Amino acid sequence: MNNRSTPPCSALRAARWAALWATLWPALWATLWTASCATSTLPEPEPISLEGWRSETLLLPPEFAPSLPTGSESVLFAPGFFDSETETHWSYVFTMWIDAPVPDAETLDSMLEAYFDGLLARVSSASGRDLGGDAADVKVLSAGDGRFEAEIHLIDVFDSYEPVDLHVHGASERSNETVLRFRISPQPQSHSVWSSLAVASESLEKP
Numbered sequence: 001m002n003n004r005s006t007p008p009c010s011a012l013r014a015a016r017w018a019a020l021w022a023t024l025w026p027a028l029w030a031t032l033w034t035a036s037c038a039t040s041t042l043p044e045p046e047p048i049s050l051e052g053w054r055s056e057t058l059l060l061p062p063e064f065a066p067s068l069p070t071g072s073e074s075v076l077f078a079p080g081f082f083d084s085e086t087e088t089h090w091s092y093v094f095t096m097w098i099d100a101p102v103p104d105a106e107t108l109d110s111m112l113e114a115y116f117d118g119l120l121a122r123v124s125s126a127s128g129r130d131l132g133g134d135a136a137d138v139k140v141l142s143a144g145d146g147r148f149e150a151e152i153h154l155i156d157v158f159d160s161y162e163p164v165d166l167h168v169h170g171a172s173e174r175s176n177e178t179v180l181r182f183r184i185s186p187q188p189q190s191h192s193v194w195s196s197l198a199v200a201s202e203s204l205e206k207p
Contacts, residue, residue, distance in 0.1 A: 048199045052079040057207035060098060064118030068111060071098035071177065074204045078185075078196065084160040091185035091193050093201040098180065102172045105143040108150070112138040112168075116154055123157040131155055146172055152184075169194075 054077040061068035075094040080086030103111060116136035124131045136154040143149075150168040155161055167189070170182045181204070183197040 048196050050076070050196075050200055050203060053077060053200060054079075054081070060096060062115075062118070064122040065114045067114045069098040069100035071096055071100075072207050073097075074207055076200045076204060078193065078200070082158045084156060084162070087187065087191070088193055089159070089186065090156065090164055090166060091187065091197065093181070093183050093197050093204065095182070095201065095204040095206075096178075096180040097206050098178050100178055102174050102178050103143070103180075105140045105148070108143055108148060109138055109140045112136075112140070112150060112152065116152060120154060120157050124155075127157070129157075129161070131157070143172075148172065 056075040056077075058073050058075075060071040060073055062073075073094055073096050076092060078088040078091040080088035081090060081092055083089055113136060116138065117134060120131055120135035124135070135157075136152055139151045141149040141151065148168075148170045150170075152166040152168060154164055154166065156164045164186055166184050166186050168182060168184050169189075170180060172181070173179050181201050183194070183201050185191070185193050185197060187193050
């Protein structure tokens with residue numbers, strides 16, 4: 001008489017899974033290890049170069065916007081800024097160091113209106129064109145906690161004389177003076193030019 005008992009089905013299934021896992025685990029571990037090594041050896045991204053960017057400095061207030069506070073300004077224009085056929089058209093950064101408190105939204109709106117109205121009028125006048133007194137339409141979307149955003153609708157006086165809509169992202173801080181950093185481009189925030197603008201903005205120093 002056979003007295004051996006048959007293992008229950010659950011025990012048989014568990015044994016089969018254990019045998020299968022013992023077979024598969026080395027291959028799975030090797031695959032994961034290879035993927036981990038490949039990820040850790042990815043090449044570092046190339047640093048963003050500012051070669052070809054054009055710089056300018058000026059005292060504030062400029063002649064074209066005499067209502068601005070006193071101070072100084074540094075500017076960097078992306079290559080292609082003056083060419084309406086390029087992706088970097090109207091893409092640039094500037095920083096103002098001003099002898100005034102950090103502006104609220106209303107004050108910042110007035111400052112940008114005066115700055116761009118005066119700038120566009122000066123450039124267009126030199127080209128023999130008259131844009132009138134309100135060449136730029138500024139809308140400050142938010143201002144506070146050291147950050148601000150705005151939209152500017154203006155005429156491209158540097159090339160096409162067609163309308164351009166600019167996005168403005170900036171930061172403000174106050175120590176012995178107020179520092180306002182502006183990053184500007186008509187490109188959407190997902191465009192790579194904004195990474196270059198961030199690097200360019202950080203590179204600006206007080207003249």
